[in-house]
Each structure stands twice: as structure tokens, then as C-alpha cells.
Amino acid sequence: MSEERVKTAEFEVDRTRGRLTASLQELSRQFAPHRLMEEVWEKAKDKGADLAEDAVDAVRARPYAATGVVAAIAMFIAREPLMDLAGKLVNGVSEKRAGRKRRRAPKTQDQTETAQ
Secondary structure, eight states: OOHHHHHHHHHHHHHHHHHHHHHHHHHHHHHHHHHHHHHHHHHHHHHHHHHHHHHHHHHHHHHHHHHHHHHHHHHHHHHHHHHHHHHHHHHHHHHHHHHHHOOOOOHHHHHHHHOO
């Protein structure tokens, strides 16, 4: 009888070892780097698609607000060229005004004496 118990125990050990090996193989498959990267990539794509869909819905709900936000972002990104352009425009206008004032300025006494 003792021999029968030993064989039964050996059988149980082999069966348990087989289940353990199968579990380890499944864990190895689940935690393989390429498998993890595939899962992360799929979740990121799904999340990106959800965000894009939400953004489209928000723009449809409030098109003027969305346009304002996009314009503000564009102005922020292009602030340096816009400031340069504004400076050139202001300098150009002030130079034109100064030129007009010089042309319209009345002649002084010294200027009229030299002209005679």
C-alpha cells in the first residue's frame, strides 16, 4: 500500500508540475516585451481616437469658441514675427507723419531771409 501512495503522490507532483509550467508559460507570454508594447500601442491609439472624437464634438458644439482658441494659439506661436511686423508698421506710420510735418512746417524768419 505504501508503494501505491508513492505512485499517487508522484502522479500528483507531475500533474502539479505540468500546471505550474503551463502557468509560467502563460505569464511569460503575457509579460513578453513585444506583447506589452502591442497592448500599450493599442490603448494609446484608442485613447487618441477618443480624444479626437471629443475634440470634434466640442468644435461642433462651439465653433466660435474653438476658432478663438485656435487663433489665440496661432498668435502665441507666431508672436515674434507679429511683433516685428507691428513694429515696422508703427515705425513706417510715424516716419510718414514726420515727413508730412516737415513739408507743412511754416518757414521761419531765417528761412525767408535766405530765400530773398
